[in-house]
Amino acid sequence: MDRQRHKPNSTPTTGLSTPCADATRQCVTPTWPPVMYEQYDWPLPPDLSMSNSARRKIAGPYSAAITPDISEVAVRLDATIARDAEEAANAIVRFDAEFGSRVVPFSSILLRSESTASSRIEQLTATAKAIALAELGDTSKKNATMIVSNVKAMEAAIALSDDLSAASILAMHAALLEDEHPEWVGHWRDAQVWIGGHRFGPHNAAFIPPHAHRVPDAIQDLVRFIHRTDVSPLAHAALAHAQFETIHPFPDGNGRTGRALIHSLFRRRNITRNVTVPISAGLLVDTDAYFASLNAYRRGDPNDIVSQTADAAFASIDNSRAMLGELDEISQEWRSRINARADSSVWRLTELLFRQPAVNSTIVQERLHVSKQTALNSIGQLESAGVLLKAKGEERNRAWVAVDIVTVLDRFAERSGRRTRSSS
Numbered sequence: 001m002d003r004q005r006h007k008p009n010s011t012p013t014t015g016l017s018t019p020c021a022d023a024t025r026q027c028v029t030p031t032w033p034p035v036m037y038e039q040y041d042w043p044l045p046p047d048l049s050m051s052n053s054a055r056r057k058i059a060g061p062y063s064a065a066i067t068p069d070i071s072e073v074a075v076r077l078d079a080t081i082a083r084d085a086e087e088a089a090n091a092i093v094r095f096d097a098e099f100g101s102r103v104v105p106f107s108s109i110l111l112r113s114e115s116t117a118s119s120r121i122e123q124l125t126a127t128a129k130a131i132a133l134a135e136l137g138d139t140s141k142k143n144a145t146m147i148v149s150n151v152k153a154m155e156a157a158i159a160l161s162d163d164l165s166a167a168s169i170l171a172m173h174a175a176l177l178e179d180e181h182p183e184w185v186g187h188w189r190d191a192q193v194w195i196g197g198h199r200f201g202p203h204n205a206a207f208i209p210p211h212a213h214r215v216p217d218a219i220q221d222l223v224r225f226i227h228r229t230d231v232s233p234l235a236h237a238a239l240a241h242a243q244f245e246t247i248h249p250f251p252d253g254n255g256r257t258g259r260a261l262i263h264s265l266f267r268r269r270n271i272t273r274n275v276t277v278p279i280s281a282g283l284l285v286d287t288d289a290y291f292a293s294l295n296a297y298r299r300g301d302p303n304d305i306v307s308q309t310a311d312a313a314f315a316s317i318d319n320s321r322a323m324l325g326e327l328d329e330i331s332q333e334w335r336s337r338i339n340a341r342a343d344s345s346v347w348r349l350t351e352l353l354f355r356q357p358a359v360n361s362t363i364v365q366e367r368l369h370v371s372k373q374t375a376l377n378s379i380g381q382l383e384s385a386g387v388l389l390k391a392k393g394e395e396r397n398r399a400w401v402a403v404d405i406v407t408v409l410d411r412f413a414e415r416s417g418r419r420t421r422s423s424s
Helices: 052-057 079-100 106-121 128-135 142-159 166-177 212-226 233-247 254-268 279-299 303-337 345-355 361-368 372-384 403-416
Strands: 036-040 062-066
Touching (some): 079 106, 079 233, 106 128, 106 254, 142 166, 142 254, 166 254, 233 279, 303 345, 303 403, 345 361, 345 372, 361 372
Antiparallel strands (some): 036 062
16 A cells, blocks of 8 residues: 655655665666665654654654666566567457457456456455446445546546657546545655555555655656657566556556556557457466566566566456356347347347446436437346346436346456465
8 A cells, every 4th residue: 555644854864775785685686777765864743642662663764766767778588588478469469359349349348357457456346236336426335436437547548548648647547536536636746655564654664666856757757668669568568567666656546557557558559459458357366476576676677577467468368258258158148038129229238238237227328329218118128138137226316237247247356366376
């Protein structure tokens, strides 16, 4: 979890230190510029209620990261990992071509699955039904509402892929958090943040990102790296993501925004054109290894994060194929159960359900351009056929859920969380 309390002294108390300044740490020659560190004072409020021994543990100087400039660094990966990254990128291209032109609109399902998986990495979980209802405006489940915001961030990331800039990164973050924390959007953080550790200060944190004054320049360097064309596409996305997570430019939402950035780069580099491959679902298989790969990146080893991203691509493609196969079966089964004319709006409603598994009469009217009565009749026919189930709620806010689809989405999420190997 990102933590932020107050602004420390803006002047470093000592000079730079390397990642291996600690003599107890085993060091290797980096193939990527490692993070360095500088010390800052951390004054505690004098009226903070705690023992003197506890106060000593969270007082005094702390070391904040200095991210290296990477915009012109040569990318040198182990030969095997470089090949794996190329194979994974080619697999994504094939998957995108195969499923992007299907009759059943799978692109929305895949985008929702990626947004849900990325949120699960941040310990935000909700059922597919709750998420679908949140898309209709149900705010009773906070996590589901936050996941819907992540869907918006992913959509923004893809829409902005042609013009990736500092402004577009701010726009992705705004799509994610403008409803929950409007005070945090539209600008970079202005205070120190840290990951893990104590809520009163950065001491003993798992990682302390750069001091706030370093963020704008670090982002501009990252944007220059993003605009390079000489780096293999999947490695390019993985390294840009790792650098973004190291900069940690926001008080919150860095992980979800950083994973959305992966999809911006996939689209920018033309390895996806039609669908969103749920990379986060692959990373969920072993989140410990994912976070360890970010730490390795900060020590000067770019191989692990590229390897994790390649592995995640293969895992997510396998999981997505299974899910899309189940959805194909649902589509065929519905056709055998529904009795309606070929030109009936009922069939267009079934297609809508693959994009939005929960509907109400207003949504059906708007999306299908039909009258209220036609919308209600179509919903009624699908309810009678067992395709739609009426959700609990007030009659004036009545919603219906495609149970078959949300069940498949929940199975996808369950498979994403299965560990196939022990964490490093």
